[in-house]
Amino acid sequence: MSSSAAPVNLVSVNTAPDRAKKVIGAVIENVKDKYNIVHAGNTTTIEGVKPLLESIQPPPGILFCASMWTPEQQEEIQTIARETIPGIKTHGIPTGLQVQVGPDGIVKYLMERIDDIMAQE
Template sequence: MSTQSRSPVYLVSVNTVPERAQKVIGAVIDSVKDKYNIVHVGNSTTIEGVKPLLESIQPPPDILFCASMWTPEQQEEIQRIAKDTLPNIKTNGTPTGLHTQVGPDGIVKYLVEKIDDIIAQK
């Protein structure tokens, strides 16, 4: 099946460093392009910006990724806001501090390994 025939999966990120989000998610998208047509459609650098970002994107995003700089409590809040705003959105919180431990390549590897489970979420 070619990439063109699959419907796009729209993804937003919540990362205080948008350039890093773009780079990491770009590498994830590239790694899974044979399987999924993922499009990174936005990034919020703040928790307060999550709801307005989600509401502003049409069609609505399918997935939200929280970066590892957020505490577990912040990730929980971000994911709750996402689900309250878009009940069908799939979310993933990268373990806090993982970027510091494994660097951007480790984050890409982690997300590529998790993507099937994330997309399969109900």
């Protein structure tokens, strides 16, 4: 896939929006030769997921859940995303990973998985 492809909007669900911007920005920078991804927005609440998704045009193609959410909350967030935008790619970062490995560890974690995330059907 060439980076001249249309950009894919990515949204995050993270209670620390500045950290989300930094981490996702680093991932986007690392994959820019392969994928054209734009961090199009973040919501800090589960209730904000649907309105955020509906407010972005073109609709987001990817949603990341940050690691501060429990597995149940991540499942709820991803279900809302899939119901709002059929076909959206979603990924929940394992609960507590940020605390264990820090922002650089999250970037590394996402870098190891970005191809699989982008290949989701």
